[in-house]
Amino acid sequence: MSRKEHWEKIYKEKSPLDVSWYQNKPLISLSLIYDLAMGKDENIIDVGGGPSTLVDCLIEEGFKNISVLDLSSNALMLAKSRLGKKSKLVTWQINDVTQFTPEKAYSLWHDRAVFHFLTEKRDREKYKEVLASALKVGGYVIIAAFSIGGPTKCSGLDIVQYDAEKINQEFESHFKLINVKSETHITPAGKEQLFGYYVLTKNG
DSSP, X not given: OOHHHHHHHHHHXXXXXXXXXXXXXXXXXXHHHHHTTOOTTSEEEEETOTTOTHHHHHHHTXXXXXXXXXXXXXXXXXXXXXXXXXXXXXXXXXXXXXXXXXXXXXXXXXXXXXXGGOOSHHHHHHHHHHHHXXXXXXXXXXXXXXXXXXXXXXXXEEOOOBOHHHXXXXXXXXXXXXXXXXXXXXXXXXXXXXXXXXXXXXXX
């Protein structure tokens, strides 16, 4: 089964409220974005955003140029349905991030729980190539991934655990790590998942 088929099946069979990564409000992501003090007209992309409520919060905060990328059309349909008329304020992109061709330069790339699914080096290299081409110099990246000691699988798929050192090793050729936060995420089933949030900026 391909990655796309896997995630289409997940979002066809499960409610967004039941998946393990569900957050009623993405508080850490929002706090990290607020700390960046970005202009409301800056281009933002939520990679693997699916039915995440981050886009709702960004709209409420007045951000005007928001894109959401996900390889699952079912996931994006759920988000559009939730937003209703506000969905027209968002640019929706159906694509695998490793195959994505950016049409604009972004000031912020947000990824909660996509990069850690890339267990093959070639996929991670392609991700980093796309990211480097998508982000403007001085732009920011927020990557949230399972921490060392956290889950080793998610939705039946293997993942790669990260800490600050491993993230820095992956991205140091083009990016500088500037902030780290940790989270103990409680799933809808009541289980704990250890996440790390890593903020990087693109070098000139």
